[in-house]
Amino acid sequence: MHLSHAALLFVAAVVAGGLNSVAGGGGFIAFPTLIFTGMLPINANATNTVALWPGTVASVGAYRRELEGREKWKMLMPLFIVTILGSLVGARLLLKTSQSTFMRVVPWLLLGATLTFAVGGPVSNWIRRRAERHAHASLAALFAVTLLQLAVAVYIGYFGAGAGILMLALLAVMGMENIHTMNAFKTLLASLANAIAIVTFVLAGAVVWPQAILMTVGAALGGYGGAWYAQKLDQKVVRYLVIAIGAGMTTYFFLRK
Secondary structure (H helix, E strand, O other), rough: OOOOHHHHHHHHHHHHHHHHHOOOOOOHHHHHHHHHHHOOOHHHHHHHHEEEHHHHHHHHHHHHHOOOHHHHHHHHHHHHHHHHHHHHHHHHHHHOOOHHHHHHHHHHHHHHHHHHHOOOOHHHHHHHHHOOOOOOOOOOHHHHHHHHHHHHHHHHHHHHOOOHHHHHHHHHHHOOOOHHHHHHHHHHHHHHHHHHHHHHHHHOOOOOHHHHHHHHHHHHHHHHHHHHHHHHHHHHHHHOOOOOOHEEEHHHHHHOO
């Protein structure tokens, strides 16, 4: 790893960690930067997952009070089961994809993630309105949500950017009423899915450890700083910045094809 590449990756990880703590979307920075430094796309995706995972886990600790309650865990247990299975399938699917094929898929994945992130505001408003109506999920809705969560988990194992918005919407459909509780379980599900993917990537030797460790430190510093500044920043501006970055990265990779 060249010194210039190390410096670039560290800065990218700091920015990514900061974005994740404020508005999300850090993967739009970290993943493309790894590719810019010459890393193969599948290894870049695996390394990016390892680098940003500790920050997500740390967020779970901040939500520990929202995770209390036996009834909530009982209701969401099917989601945890399919999240483990789906993430494993997605990670193994990624490892079975050729580097060239994945590189052709990357622009479409970035486009989908950018569009998902762009509609995050309206989706969040819909979630809050539904929560205010104290909706309760039917058995059919729970079954449908479980199947959809399985699909989301496969996507997380394979790529993952923008999955948080999708999980929030699913939790709202299930009738969960508190947005903070929803964020808590969304973060926990994402952490679990990425943990399964990381184990799969590590066993397959897909993670490039020098870059992963360097970026983990940078993301942790960025996350800490981002959390400190979060209340002082206009999150709409940050979201627009993330969307612009995602759009720029998507355009770049489409042109690169």
